[in-house]
Amino acid sequence: MTDEPVELEDGDDLETPPAGEAILVELPPEEAGARLDKTLAAHLHDISRARLQALIADGALSFAGLVLTDASRKAQAGLYRLVVPPPTPAEPEPEAIPLSVLYEDAHLIVVDKPAGMAAHPAPGSETATLVNALLHHCGDSLSGVGGVARPGIVHRLDKDTSGVMVAAKTDAAHAGLSALFAGHDIERLYIALTRGAPHPRSGDIATRIGRSPHDRKKMAVLRSGGREAITHYKTEQAWGPAEKPLAARVACRLETGRTHQIRVHLASLGAPCLGDPLYGSGPPAAAVREAMAEAGLSRQALHAAVLGFHHPITKKWMRFETKLPEDLQRLTAALAEKL
Template identity: 75%
Template sequence: MNDVDDIADDDLLDDVAPPDDSKGERLTADLPENLAGQRLDKVLAPLFPDLSRARLQALIAEGRLTFDGETVADASRKARAGVYSLVVPPPAPADPEPEALPLSILYEDAHLIVVDKAAGMAVHPAPGTYNGTLVNALLHHCGASLSGVGGVARPGIVHRLDKDTSGVMVAAKSDAAHRGLSTLFATHDIDRLYVALTRGAPNPPTGTIQTQIGRSPGDRKKMAVLRAGGREAITHYRVEAAFGPADRPLAARVACRLETGRTHQIRVHMASKGSPCLGDPVYGAAQPAAAVRERIEAAGLRRQALHAAVLGFVHPITGETLRFETPLPADMDALEVALATL
């Protein structure tokens, strides 16, 4: 497997939806002692004969395999003797349908399209979200020109944003552009800067967070910083403004530049510094100060305060250097203005 393929699930596609075990078929396999110690996906594949090895690898990466109740998300780890349980989700509906949904287009040519994705829009269909996605909108806007490399469910998609994260995204309209963009993301030759409004302010005010991120052993629907396993995740951050008392800020505006792009990376890293994104329903932990909560409510923020503000890259076909920057959407902008009065 080459580096691009090895990185694709996590680094190129940023928001892998957490698995829902309430939907799907649960399969079990009892791995004998004589197969222990070998590569996990290799020895499990014959025990799940209805699944290809590639499909098995994908399901493991999604966190759908458990051993003794513990999630196993690394297909290359050594197998242990015992019972493995695998949840296979129900098949997705047929091909996504084009939908005339509003798109904020920042740039478009024959090879790619750059959009400012609105918060609340999922990037592609998934269980529970079969329409109203960016893919549905792109299929309507681009028609047959959309790259098919990403597969039927996610044509043209080379990276993702969480459903409730707003900001700049690029999609491929030609297969050549798709391959070129995928390589740029895999080699980290992409400029990606996010703006987060956080509870308190990370300390020190400027730094680099370098950890391993993987499925939380205590909650498979969350990601977490792990002591062992997971994938390397690197975020460079800088506090651009702090709100409230100078010695103990109540909130902050933080610029986060991604070196890698793991699932929920910024949300997990900010939480690991004790300053989760405001409004984050998953990683928010303790409530912000009452004055901050009042401003969140007044601003109408109903999501994590995270915006993909900058996306820069070299056009994979023309070689032109492109850079796109979008302002904070209305809810985050109103919140920042209100926080400045603390």
């Protein structure tokens, strides 16, 4: 172990690593100074560098009692501890779960995902996911959805976010859709019901988003590191006093698609999604709380309303739009009535 103190850098975390199998790697002095993930990957023959980077970002690597979450920092000589969590089951089972299918052909399927359904199996949501439902619905025509890294699912909605999703049924469609999302050549519009209204009422927000240095379960706007995140937003309706609304309906168009992007951006503007368990700091006004209870809201008030893209095989422009689900419709009506 090195005698030099380990200084906290952007992206480092003091939390305890997750439970799982611990792998110890001792780096000699001659390997110090190189990029950390590249240096460690040379010692971990069963773990790819990409997988190592993901594990580091999740807080699985520690050194001298400090959890490191910046894979690009310089390596130091000494003993590193990497905790590898148990793998997600590689073979999800088909489940007869009803799907709201908006479109389907030989290459892809578009669905309106309900709130409460995870996109793919993960710890805590091993069954009843969209992948399980698609395996049953599509059978052998759905290409590659049986893997751990959600092949076939080219984008993801949070478990408690409802709305339009597309999944590939063939390798060619999967590659084409992945390229569209990677190039941001996709129309994506979300509707959020927020605590208060964003300030200013409309605009563009461009930040860098990465894992919070204070809570590895959350994402955060970062001064450095992370990835570029751009959201275009517009307040469509506000309830309450004009100078200080108590709630609002906000349309958000994504230019990029980072984890929790809209939820983080709206919270950074002082208007988190109503019902958001991670980013909704501070209680809403009493009348808004009454409206939420009356509507039976039990998740973040966020819906992926529009998805548009060029079909990866036919190149035809396709656009799908869905209305707010019943819980958000009830919440909208209750807000209008009470405010």
